[in-house]
Amino acid sequence: MNLQYSAESTARKLFTPVRIGPYTLKHRIVLPPLSRLRAQPGTGIPSDLQLEYYTQRASDGGLIITEATAIASSARGYYHAPGLYSEEQVAGWKRITDAVHAKGATFFTQLWHAGRTSHVEITGSQPVTASVDPAYWADANNVIDAPDGFKPVSEHRALDTDEISTIVGQYRDAAQNAKRAGFDGVELMAANGHLIDQFLQDNVNKRTDRYGGSIANRARLLLEVVDTLVEVWGADRVGVRLAPNNSFNGMGDSDPHALFGYVVRRLDALGIAYIHIIEPRIKGADTIAEGQPPIATQELGKLFRGPVIAAGGFNPETAEATVANGDAGLIAFGRHFVANPDLPKRIADGLPLNPYDRSTFYSFDARGYTDYPFYDASLADPLPAA
Numbered sequence: 001m002n003l004q005y006s007a008e009s010t011a012r013k014l015f016t017p018v019r020i021g022p023y024t025l026k027h028r029i030v031l032p033p034l035s036r037l038r039a040q041p042g043t044g045i046p047s048d049l050q051l052e053y054y055t056q057r058a059s060d061g062g063l064i065i066t067e068a069t070a071i072a073s074s075a076r077g078y079y080h081a082p083g084l085y086s087e088e089q090v091a092g093w094k095r096i097t098d099a100v101h102a103k104g105a106t107f108f109t110q111l112w113h114a115g116r117t118s119h120v121e122i123t124g125s126q127p128v129t130a131s132v133d134p135a136y137w138a139d140a141n142n143v144i145d146a147p148d149g150f151k152p153v154s155e156h157r158a159l160d161t162d163e164i165s166t167i168v169g170q171y172r173d174a175a176q177n178a179k180r181a182g183f184d185g186v187e188l189m190a191a192n193g194h195l196i197d198q199f200l201q202d203n204v205n206k207r208t209d210r211y212g213g214s215i216a217n218r219a220r221l222l223l224e225v226v227d228t229l230v231e232v233w234g235a236d237r238v239g240v241r242l243a244p245n246n247s248f249n250g251m252g253d254s255d256p257h258a259l260f261g262y263v264v265r266r267l268d269a270l271g272i273a274y275i276h277i278i279e280p281r282i283k284g285a286d287t288i289a290e291g292q293p294p295i296a297t298q299e300l301g302k303l304f305r306g307p308v309i310a311a312g313g314f315n316p317e318t319a320e321a322t323v324a325n326g327d328a329g330l331i332a333f334g335r336h337f338v339a340n341p342d343l344p345k346r347i348a349d350g351l352p353l354n355p356y357d358r359s360t361f362y363s364f365d366a367r368g369y370t371d372y373p374f375y376d377a378s379l380a381d382p383l384p385a386a
């Protein structure tokens, strides 16, 4: 069944200009990071399919963000995910940034360290995290994409304090590679239970060093990485993605309001390009609180003077309302952008949306990736009789 978006709706504010750092966008519909597992297996080199996929979704004056992209071989979480730590990966991304820019879009890359959401067969060494939690690897629901198929994560170990500067250095190297690959900026993946989130939230971080305990200590890794990214890119080309109060990948915090409020205040003081917030009504790729308003954006947006990208559970109407009332500056559409390569045009013109097929989110080939149709008026159903 097609999701209908009425042509009478007035998606006006979504199609007004907005600035992200030095870039002036022509509309406010963002392609968020979506891991789709179509990079070259194992090597993480971007594939021809990815070139086609991102080119399809680039629009004049739009912002698109890559899927989670590993900063180092030991940072990987999926066998078919891309990286930004080898020359071949940089060259592979360069082809894609060139094609995206030719369509007039702005292109950021999401820099990613999976931490414990991984497997030793992918990382080559035991995955690392803030603190050891055997219950995490014992839970068969915590699966990743390994060389021989989807399987539970492997055992992990806690990072030593003096190893953390190496991780920060890997972010620096990947940020520099992102420049050479032709991106316009970088987004730090600090959401959805990956390494930075594992340090932030206190149901995972049980450390007693300067990276654990107080909120300031748990936010230290995030802020050290952001400082490094800012050194490479300048604050106005660095974004941060957060998932406050999100339970995906086993996350949880005793006081998420205080934790994420602190983080956003610190990011505001740095004047970064944007914050990108995933609403708690979403868990990973699922809606778990249908109808809940964008509560995290409403709360945290008040603490950040720059642009806020809101993500999670939006449709064209709620997106328009959210930017029109000032709760967010831009709206990211995940699953709808999966299924609608021309999503901004469809929303602008009030056209129906293709439904997404969840079974092909992570299925490695063109089906459900690059074969969703662009809107074709000649194939449209005739209007129902009045």
Ligand SMILES: Cc1cc2nc3c(=O)[nH]c(=O)nc-3n(C[C@H](O)[C@H](O)[C@H](O)COP(=O)(O)O)c2cc1C
Residues within 6 Å of the ligand: 032, 033, 034, 035, 036, 067, 068, 110, 189, 191, 192, 241, 278, 282, 284, 285, 311, 312, 313, 314, 332, 333, 334, 335, 336, 361, 362
């Ligand atoms: C297939 C799939 C892969 C995703 N991969 C990532 C990712 O790599 N990085 C990330 O920050 N979020 C990821 N997400 C979350 C989306 O960016 C988005 O926040 C989520 O889909 C909620 O938005 P929606 O309700 O518009 O789909 C993924 C979601 C889906 C459905």
